[in-house]
Amino acid sequence: MGDRGSAGERGAHGGDGGGAALIDAALGFVFPAALRAAALARVADHLADGPRAPAELAAATDTDPAALTRVLRLLATRGLFGEDEQGRFRLEAAGQALRSDVPGSVRDGVLMITDRTFWLPAGRMDHCLSTGGSVFEEIFTRPFFDHFAQDAKTAAVFHDGMAAMSGVENGPIAGSYDFPKTGTVVDVGGGQGGFLAAILRAGPGLSGVLYDRAHVVAGHRLADDAALAGRWSTAEGDFFTDVPKGDVVVLKRILHDWQDEQCVRLLRACRRALAPGGRILVVDAVIAPDNRPHQAKDLDLLMMASLVGRERTHEDFRAVLAEAGLRLTRVVPTPTVLSIVEAQAVDDA
Template sequence: MSDTGTAGERAARGGDGGGAALVEAALGFVFPAALRAAALARVADHLPEGPRAPAELAAATGTDPAALTRVLRLLATRGLFGEDEQGRFRLEAAGQALRSDVPGSVRDAILMITDRTFWLPAGRMDHCLNTGESVFEEIFPQPFFDHFAQDAETAAVFHDGMAAMSGVENGPIAHAYDFPKTGTVVDVGGGQGGFLAAVLRAAPGLDGVLYDRTHVLAGHQLGDDEALAGRWSTAEGDFFADVPRGDILVLKRILHDWQDESCVGLLRACRRALAPGGRILVVDAVIAPDNRPHQAKDLDLLMMTSLVGRERTYDDFRTLLTAAGLRLTRVVPTPTVLSIVEAQALDDASGTDGS
């Protein structure tokens, strides 16, 4: 008779102290490897109309039929695909976002997260544990963002992946905050402009500035939305040195990339650019002081291995903001894993401390 139940349940019944569950957890890396392989082959794109036999699906994707069967068999255990009695595979509802041609697709996000720039350093986490330093430069010739600036193909994977990852969260985050009716919002390090577009749609009285490096702005998508016509512009530069002036300055998924000293310098640049009565919105995960699972705790280790930054707690953010001449006024939760940490200049009398 075969054993049933989760690894944890089996371990409890077997009295092995949880060893079986730990072994199963150690095998967990195989799932994202299979997920990446399926995403690269665009398997989901070939299953919108129903199940297909492995040989047919392999011909359409340029893959080996036997290997494809084995990959999809594992992914089916996670509910992304399903296999019928004839051995044909279908795409389940949980796997629809693997398609590249549907709204809310996360295919590019999966390819970014499982790219070698994250995958290889994660496998060397012991280096970080022993030294307290990122292992990225042990594997690649340059720091993370310098590597991207010199490698257009890898940079495209990153920026397309960030756009896809943000695509499912931008709208809910933008609607979670009560933006002013008029003024200028500057999206600092705003990438392809997805979040700025969501803000401008949520607050039709605002104008926006998308601020980033030249090679990043080349891929922006603001011009694709006729509803935003005449309400946005782009600005190129180094956000550590200078930031365009605005009433609302947004830093979405930016501070977690950097060490505290660099974050303070960036926040000071934003403080200098802030209009009187303005606000800085740090949109990042806020790690809660408990042991509940949270995506930020996973991302925190990617920041540790590949970059030099970290995810932060409420107190961490308050310390950074204070050092930059800012005051944390409140933290606004959103329906996503991110929160909005709102700050104002210390010499701005409006607002109250959110602590």
């Protein structure tokens, strides 16, 4: 493809305006492709005990030595792996979370984000610009969540990936909000229960209900924590029509999946479930009204391409909550990319 080195050098000195930088940006998709390949091959797991030569590492991962070297060479430019003078590759500190056997592993999250259910629609974003809607159904013949309901393997990738992403953020988010000392927390669309578990660990006087579709709840992990015994239950159903009763109703990474009209239906169901004086906590990314980089803006385009929802601004949340008979009371920042949008029923204001 020509001399990229000289193009980059010209761009660094301003000789061709921003052309070289734009070419580098256009090539940016190659990095997540390489990251996915390494994650699938579990390369990080096989480097946990120290550096290995490409041939040895390839034998352990059932990959081609030359191809593996080329992939790791690129990933090394981002500090995930390193190469010594003998040509052996090592796992760097920045790549540790790619291992599957460490606390805070995001391997499953990487595999979810780079799965074809997000990757292919993202490559058709021009369709979204032309139509204003998702291209997912055109590619996969059915809407996003219907596709998962029919494809257990893909559904597992999604739910395991969400659990991995949530695993590193649940504790900090739960610790950012002053939950009541007692009462019931209902985690709506709570997946495998990681966030509910973090809330219950932080509030020993609380009980919780994990609420989701039957096939999702079946994979919950609440029973794995003996400290939570007797303080949780599960419930199955359609959150657009009915939600279990509670003092705090939590929606983490849920509203961004849906259009405003659907969010209003969901929020109204949550409002009906609230005990007097209760709160609804929407835990989502909040887009800042400026041009600073923020993961919310990347996630917003994934939502546009694969689902029907979007990330929202402070005012977007205020409007959709008001339509559901709720008042936005405050937005609580957290150490993660997500914020806690707190709301209460207008009748309780």
